[in-house]
Amino acid sequence: MADKLLAVENVSRHYKLPKQALFRPAPVLTAVDQASFDLERGQTLGIVGESGSGKSTLAKMVMAFEPPDTGRILFQGQDINALDAGELRLLRQDFQMVFQDPFGSLDPRRTVAWSIGEPMRAIGRAAPAEIRIRVAEVLEQVGLTAKDGLKFPHEFSGGQRQRIAIARAISTRPALLVADEAVSALDVSVQAQILNLLMDLQADLGLSMLFISHDLAVVASICDKVIVLQKGRILEAGDTGHVLGNPAHEYTRSLVAAARM
Amino acid sequence: MIELKNLSVTLGAAAAVRDASLSIQAGDRLGVVGESGCGKSMLALSMMGMVPDALAVSGQITLNGTAMPPRDETAWRPHRARSMAMIFQEPMAALNPLRRIGDTVMEPMRVHLGLSREDAIKRTLDLFAETGIRDPELRLRQYPHQLSGGQRQRVLIALALACDPALLIADEPTTALDANVSLRITDLLVRLSRQRNMALVLISHDLGAVARATKDILVMYGGDIVERGPTAAVLAHPAHPYTKGLLGARPRIEQAAGKRRHLPTIPGSVPGLFDLPKGCRFSGRCSVEMPHCARSKPENVNTEQGQAACHQLKEGHNGG
Numbered sequence: 060m061a062d063k064l065l066a067v068e069n070v071s072r073h074y075k076l077p078k079q080a081l082f083r084p085a086p087v088l089t090a091v092d093q094a095s096f097d098l099e100r101g102q103t104l105g106i107v108g109e110s111g112s113g114k115s116t117l118a119k120m121v122m123a124f125e126p127p128d129t130g131r132i133l134f135q136g137q138d139i140n141a142l143d144a145g146e147l148r149l150l151r152q153d154f155q156m157v158f159q160d161p162f163g164s165l166d167p168r169r170t171v172a173w174s175i176g177e178p179m180r181a182i183g184r185a186a187p188a189e190i191r192i193r194v195a196e197v198l199e200q201v202g203l204t205a206k207d208g209l210k211f212p213h214e215f216s217g218g219q220r221q222r223i224a225i226a227r228a229i230s231t232r233p234a235l236l237v238a239d240e241a242v243s244a245l246d247v248s249v250q251a252q253i254l255n256l257l258m259d260l261q262a263d264l265g266l267s268m269l270f271i272s273h274d275l276a277v278v279a280s281i282c283d284k285v286i287v288l289q290k291g292r293i294l295e296a297g298d299t300g301h302v303l304g305n306p307a308h309e310y311t312r313s314l315v316a317a318a319r320m
Numbered sequence: 321m322i323e324l325k326n327l328s329v330t331l332g333a334a335a336a337v338r339d340a341s342l343s344i345q346a347g348d349r350l351g352v353v354g355e356s357g358c359g360k361s362m363l364a365l366s367m368m369g370m371v372p373d374a375l376a377v378s379g380q381i382t383l384n385g386t387a388m389p390p391r392d393e394t395a396w397r398p399h400r401a402r403s404m405a406m407i408f409q410e411p412m413a414a415l416n417p418l419r420r421i422g423d424t425v426m427e428p429m430r431v432h433l434g435l436s437r438e439d440a441i442k443r444t445l446d447l448f449a450e451t452g453i454r455d456p457e458l459r460l461r462q463y464p465h466q467l468s469g470g471q472r473q474r475v476l477i478a479l480a481l482a483c484d485p486a487l488l489i490a491d492e493p494t495t496a497l498d499a500n501v502s503l504r505i506t507d508l509l510v511r512l513s514r515q516r517n518m519a520l521v522l523i524s525h526d527l528g529a530v531a532r533a534t535k536d537i538l539v540m541y542g543g544d545i546v547e548r549g550p551t552a553a554v555l556a557h558p559a560h561p562y563t564k565g566l567l568g569a570r571p572r573i574e575q576a577a578g579k580r581r582h583l584p585t586i587p588g589s590v591p592g593l594f595d596l597p598k599g600c601r602f603s604g605r606c607s608v609e610m611p612h613c614a615r616s617k618p619e620n621v622n623t624e625q626g627q628a629a630c631h632q633l634k635e636g637h638n639g640g
């Protein structure tokens with residue numbers, strides 16, 4: 060048996076839409092519909108699909124930012140929605156997230172070192188001196204210097220800010236990194252640098268990754284496995300080379316064709 | 321139609337665009353590529369007479385045979401919307417959040433073409449149909465935030481087309497959109513350019529979109545046009561080390577397929593305006609740099625495909 064880090068079982072998520080008529084019930088949008096998949100330790104799983112297909116909704120549930128309406132999410136065998144607040148806070152050091160817009164996750168008025176130390180402070184286990192040492196360590200791991208920690212976010216380029224966001228995410232030594240469109244806003248040259256960094260960190264730290272992107276070429280270059288979402292449903296899943304090389308569905312074929320141009 | 325000669329856009333001693341020359345005729349489709357901060361938007365704004373006041377413009381701009389002062393609102397205003405129109409990089413910035421979509425799109429038709437409200441509505445509905453906007457009558461009455469990213473981008477295209485411009489400049493029109501939507505919008509721009517014999521300038525850092533949509537290409541780095549020529553030929557056989565670097569860094573779906581192999585990269589990032597090297601702007605990041613590159617600016621030489629500016633290239637053949 061492979062070492063299962065994450066198991067997503069029959070997960071759905073519904074959103075109520077605004078009422079359109081007074082006496083009719085509000086319509087409901089199914090953002091994720093009965094999705095199931097596993098993620099093994101050290102593996103990278105890509106999630107692809109058009110805009111609105113449910114990728115970020117799935118990520119929010121895996122991160123326990125939102126509960127699923129049906130199904131369960133098991134992280135290291137524990138149902139993350141059955142934990143109390145304290146247990147969940149402790150478990151959070153094991154899964155971290157990187158977003159598309161690093162500006163959103165970095166406080167413009169705080170030094171970079173302060174922002175990187177934030178997840179560690181939130182868990183509340185490490186002493187300030189320990190945090191300082193760890194911040195310097197992760198800055199170097201992502202190709203910056205300890206001194207860069209004294210600067211503010213606006214002093215960095217988009218690519219460097221994404222490195223800072225990654226430093227912050229790996230600061231708690233997580234087992235799982237969820238990256239939602241983490242390289243989508245970057246120039247190809249910088250994007251290649253960040254993808255290489257993620258591959259290195261993964262090899263060095265044994266990270267597992269859930270890698271969300273609408274760019275199939277990017278997914279192809281970093282993911283071992285891939286799932287294709289359409290309207291909240293998993294249409295196909297499997298080894299990246301296989302799924303993208305011989306897509307079984309017309310929808311996947313159209314995504315692959317768009318990525319080839 | 322429009323011609324730039326030795327155009328520079330400067331901020332004090334620093335140049336956001338340096339010595340750019342180009343000429344665009346009806347029906348041309350020109351791609352402009354390069355990393356962000358390389359001067360693509362500034363080049364575009366200078367063709368609209370809209371360079372921000374903080375920067376100085378020098379060189380010549382000729383529009384339909386008339387020399388244009390680089391920044392004289394009264395000279396440019398009558399030409400905007402009709403001679404040239406632009407789709408700006410930030411869709412939300414171009415649409416007033418408090419105004420209905422229909423009112424925004426109809427305004428230039430009423431101002432520049434003098435259409436009545438009824439005629440403007442009719443023309444707007446036609447444009448919405450042409451740009452693939454579904455439920456056009458509903459959209460007229462909606463506000464920008466009620467549309468998805470792809471729909472907003474189509475509205476901006478409709479707005480830019482409102483007065484049938486001879487030249488359409490699209491600045492990163494699909495950067496924020498997913499691959500399928502981006503493909504449809506790129507194809508739409510090409511179709512409109514063909515049908516109307518409209519010249520198209522497509523600015524993008526998506527090399528795939530530029531390859532698909534344009535006939536000629538300009539590659540910009542640090543404010544310089546470093547390579548130019550027919551799009552297909554330049555992308556198949558790039559001569560300039562920067563063009564090669566950009567193409568190499570692009571992940572390729574057919575090669576990668578789950579292999580997790582390092583991608584080639586261009587080391588470092590584009591320096592700020594005031595930190596650019598004086599000679600070849602690409603020195604400091606170039607893998608085939610020579611000792612004199614940082615000091616001496618390379619001249620344009622003819623390559624098999626077009627022109628490029630690099631000390632490695634000798635007149636007539638491409639040294640890489």
Ligand SMILES: Nc1ncnc2c1ncn2[C@@H]1O[C@H](COP(=O)(O)OP(=O)(O)OP(=O)(O)O)[C@@H](O)[C@H]1O
Binds near residue numbers: 075111
């Ligand atoms: N908080 C919410 N309230 C209502 N609807 C929502 C909410 N969040 C997401 N949705 C809807 O759920 C669907 C899936 O959205 P999601 O953000 O997961 O898409 P995505 O695949 O991440 O798309 P993108 O590529 O554009 O980021 C969409 O139709 C979206 O409008």
Ligand SMILES: Nc1ncnc2c1ncn2[C@@H]1O[C@H](COP(=O)(O)OP(=O)(O)O)[C@@H](O)[C@H]1O
Binds near residue numbers: 354356363375593
């Ligand atoms: N309003 C402005 N004032 C001063 N400098 C600017 C302004 N707008 C852009 N710049 C600078 O000009 C250079 C080129 O910018 P831009 O044309 O927007 O690049 P691109 O469109 O290729 O990303 C950059 O160094 C940028 O920081």
Ligand code: SF4
Binds near residue numbers: 629
């Ligand atoms: S001139 Fe020199 S630094 Fe510039 S691109 Fe050519 S070899 Fe590289």
Ligand SMILES: [Mg+2]
Binds near residue numbers: 114115116
């Ligand atoms: Mg999303």
Ligand SMILES: [Mg+2]
Binds near residue numbers: 409
């Ligand atoms: Mg720009």
